[in-house]
Amino acid sequence: MKPQTLLFALGLVLCASVFGKKPYYPDPKSFPAETAVLTYAPKVPPAIKRKVPARVKIDLETKEITARLADGVEYNFWTFGGTVPGPMMRVRVGDFVEFNLHNHPSSKMPHNIDLHAVIGQGGGAEGSMTVPGHSSKFSFRALNPGLYIYHCATAPVGMHIANGMYGLIYVEPEKGLPPVDKEFYVVQSDFYTAGAFGAKGLQPFSMDKALKEQPDYVVFNGSVGALTGDKALKADVGEKVRIFFGVGGPNIASNFHVIGEIFDRVFTEGGTKVAQENVQTTVVPPGGSAIIEFKIDIPSTYILVDHAIFRTFNKGALGMLKVDGEKDPMIYTGKQSDTVYLPEGSTIQTMPASGAPAKKAARGMSERMSAGNAVYVQNCAACHQPDGKGLKNAFPPLAGSDFLMADKKRAIRVVLEGLAGKIEVNGSDYDGVMPALSLDDEDIANVLTYVRNSWGNKGDEVSASEVGGLRKK
Numbered sequence: 001m002k003p004q005t006l007l008f009a010l011g012l013v014l015c016a017s018v019f020g021k022k023p024y025y026p027d028p029k030s031f032p033a034e035t036a037v038l039t040y041a042p043k044v045p046p047a048i049k050r051k052v053p054a055r056v057k058i059d060l061e062t063k064e065i066t067a068r069l070a071d072g073v074e075y076n077f078w079t080f081g082g083t084v085p086g087p088m089m090r091v092r093v094g095d096f097v098e099f100n101l102h103n104h105p106s107s108k109m110p111h112n113i114d115l116h117a118v119i120g121q122g123g124g125a126e127g128s129m130t131v132p133g134h135s136s137k138f139s140f141r142a143l144n145p146g147l148y149i150y151h152c153a154t155a156p157v158g159m160h161i162a163n164g165m166y167g168l169i170y171v172e173p174e175k176g177l178p179p180v181d182k183e184f185y186v187v188q189s190d191f192y193t194a195g196a197f198g199a200k201g202l203q204p205f206s207m208d209k210a211l212k213e214q215p216d217y218v219v220f221n222g223s224v225g226a227l228t229g230d231k232a233l234k235a236d237v238g239e240k241v242r243i244f245f246g247v248g249g250p251n252i253a254s255n256f257h258v259i260g261e262i263f264d265r266v267f268t269e270g271g272t273k274v275a276q277e278n279v280q281t282t283v284v285p286p287g288g289s290a291i292i293e294f295k296i297d298i299p300s301t302y303i304l305v306d307h308a309i310f311r312t313f314n315k316g317a318l319g320m321l322k323v324d325g326e327k328d329p330m331i332y333t334g335k336q337s338d339t340v341y342l343p344e345g346s347t348i349q350t351m352p353a354s355g356a357p358a359k360k361a362a363r364g365m366s367e368r369m370s371a372g373n374a375v376y377v378q379n380c381a382a383c384h385q386p387d388g389k390g391l392k393n394a395f396p397p398l399a400g401s402d403f404l405m406a407d408k409k410r411a412i413r414v415v416l417e418g419l420a421g422k423i424e425v426n427g428s429d430y431d432g433v434m435p436a437l438s439l440d441d442e443d444i445a446n447v448l449t450y451v452r453n454s455w456g457n458k459g460d461e462v463s464a465s466e467v468g469g470l471r472k473k
């Protein structure tokens with residue numbers, strides 16, 4: 001044999017041993033066994049401390065429930081674990097996961113699970129198809145680290161996802177992530193209801209709107225207000241925050257932004273690289289995710305939004321991160337002055353009329369209250385807040401407002417004509433501008449009846465003719 005031929009043959013053997021060999025996956029029988037910690041949003045399972053792969057057992061139950069989608073609005077959710085999103089799971093790359101899916105006997109539908117972290121038929125869907133009152137088991141090796149969506153993939157798939165069946169599983173890389181002070185689990189998704197946003201009662205799923213991709217609701221963590229008020233995320237000045245963010249869809253990508261913050265680092269698309277630093281808004285598609293990190297410098301209420309902004313102020317995609325701590329005027333001063341600016345010829349602006357078709361007049365107090373609630377949600381809540389408590393120094397409260405309750409005619413004029421100039425409400429001064437809203441007499445009568453009889457307020461009915469009598473001809 002010529003020396004060249006010998007070298008060539010040797011090369012072949014070497015190549016085969018390096019590239020051709022199947023990678024070696026140790027038998028998980030020798031692994032330590034443990035049960036995964038599952039957490040409900042916005043909680044995140046603890047970081048994994050062990051340095052070796054384990055045999056991890058996960059039990060997850062599918063359950064169909066009726067629950068709150070917004071105030072006064074109920075929905076028949078199909079869920080993992082009884083919540084939307086389903087619980088978050090955390091394993092480590094190389095782990096061998098035994099997955100048990102239990103479908104509650106009260107379910108009407110079969111369900112399964114497609115974990116994007118799984119390499120295998122349907123991401124586990126085929127191995128986990130489970131009829132009501134049954135359990136299925138399949139096992140997988142977590143080959144790729146990253147943050148993955150899981151969802152139900154039972155036909156009609158769109159409907160199972162639209163009804164709430166999704167969540168996140170994080171597969172930690174070998175070295176884990178650098179420690180932070182607070183970790184949060186947030187999932188955005190869209191809902192399609194027979195009634196419009198805010199329409200009361202149990203709302204059935206609208207296949208028509210889902211097909212047109214026109215959601216009535218776009219929300220964080222399964223309902224309007226899941227991350228506001230008492231349920232706001234909390235952190236302190238100086239802390240580092242990490243958000244495990246996913247989009248369940250079914251249809252709508254998120255333009256995720258936190259008002260008043262900048263993302264220091266983003267693992268875009270839920271992958272293992274910090275693909276970008278100093279990010280304002282990150283796009284996350286349905287069935288996708290991102291890991292977002294930032295340090296908090298000053299106290300504030302930071303607002304989590306989908307920056308396709310009508311989704312935030314009109315469809316529910318609004319969350320809060322409340323941060324306490326010491327102010328730092330070297331970073332942000334807060335408002336330093338506020339003076340009236342009224343250039344010549346300026347008046348209160350008028351919002352355009354909606355052009356909605358004429359509607360039936362409400363008969364009686366209870367019809368007025370429910371019609372008024374709908375007007376309130378669409379026209380007033382963005383400023384005066386869903387709970388009527390307003391926002392300090394900006395929007396006066398309607399709940400318990402002495403200004404509102406003292407003078408019915410004045411209240412009608414406020415909504416008819418707008419309001420500017422200094423007023424006092426419950427002992428606090430406000431000097432803002434409320435726009436005239438172009439509502440008709442009926443809507444104004446309904447909304448004022450509603451605000452004068454909600455949140456502890458007690459007043460009489462406001463009629464459309466009372467409003468008409470005060471309308472300037």
Ligand code: HEC
Pocket residue numbers: 375376379380381382383384394395396397398401402403404405411414415419420421422423425430431432433434435437447448451
């Ligand atoms: C764009 C924000 C905005 C919207 C929308 C809005 N308001 Fe106001 N509203 C204000 C501001 C600001 C004031 C205080 C104005 C001032 O300081 O002179 C105010 C004042 C009031 C007051 C008198 C003060 C009080 O607290 O009692 C009433 C009553 C009121 N609004 C009712 C409504 C109703 C009802 C709607 C919906 C039909 C509505 N507002 C929509 C911003 C808004």
Ligand SMILES: [Cu+2]
Pocket residue numbers: 078109110111112152153154160165
């Ligand atoms: Cu399902």
